[in-house]
Amino acid sequence: MPEFQKIEQKELMENPSALSVNPFEMIVKQWYLITGGTLDHYNTMTAGWGTMGIFWGKPVVNVFIRPQRYTFEFVEAGELFTLSFFDESYRAALNFCGSRSGRDYDKAKECGLTPRDFDGAVGFAEAQTVFVCRKVYSYDIKPEEMIDPAIEKWYPSHDYHRCYFAEILGVYQKEK
Numbered sequence: 001m002p003e004f005q006k007i008e009q010k011e012l013m014e015n016p017s018a019l020s021v022n023p024f025e026m027i028v029k030q031w032y033l034i035t036g037g038t039l040d041h042y043n044t045m046t047a048g049w050g051t052m053g054i055f056w057g058k059p060v061v062n063v064f065i066r067p068q069r070y071t072f073e074f075v076e077a078g079e080l081f082t083l084s085f086f087d088e089s090y091r092a093a094l095n096f097c098g099s100r101s102g103r104d105y106d107k108a109k110e111c112g113l114t115p116r117d118f119d120g121a122v123g124f125a126e127a128q129t130v131f132v133c134r135k136v137y138s139y140d141i142k143p144e145e146m147i148d149p150a151i152e153k154w155y156p157s158h159d160y161h162r163c164y165f166a167e168i169l170g171v172y173q174k175e176k
């Protein structure tokens with residue numbers, strides 16, 4: 001298996017071209033796993049929404065997690081989490097991790113994924129790209145603050161996402 005090359009946050013700020021990603025392609029089409037916790041006790045789930053950019057002078061991601069997800073507990077409790085992006089051959093794994101709960105399954109085992117330490121956070125050895133992220137801010141979507149009422153349609157069960165701003169501490173990438 002090819003090894004990861006690491007891009008540090010500093011390098012990402014000084015030379016953004018070091019990271020050649022298309023966030024729309026990666027998030028909307030490819031999807032990814034959000035993983036919180038430690039190697040002893042972690043959980044992972046598929047996400048298909050999210051944002052990447054710059055805020056408070058740092059490269060950041062935003063991820064959006066509904067409170068009933070088991071992963072929510074891990075992301076809430078820890079300072080770090082990862083985003084793991086895979087090539088298309090892992091589509092079935094992403095479907096599994098996005099439709100079953102870690103409360104009922106050992107998802108990594110079921111999907112043949114190998115959890116691995118990434119600077120104190122947990123990601124997966126089979127990933128193509130892993131973002132190591134540190135939470136800096138969170139807020140909940142509130143119905144009374146919706147400017148466009150049309151977005152309420154995403155919440156028939158009133159399970160409003162919690163949004164996490166997290167700085168990107170580093171990005172691990174494999175040669176394609």
Ligand SMILES: Cc1cc2nc3c(=O)[nH]c(=O)nc-3n(C[C@H](O)[C@H](O)[C@H](O)COP(=O)(O)O)c2cc1C
Binds near residue numbers: 097
């Ligand atoms: C393509 C796809 C994208 C998803 N995106 C999100 C998301 O952005 N936020 C979220 O809370 N759930 C999302 N989900 C649902 C969770 O992945 C799913 O509920 C999962 O089973 C939660 O697992 P857990 O209980 O082990 O955390 C998505 C599911 C799929 C299939």
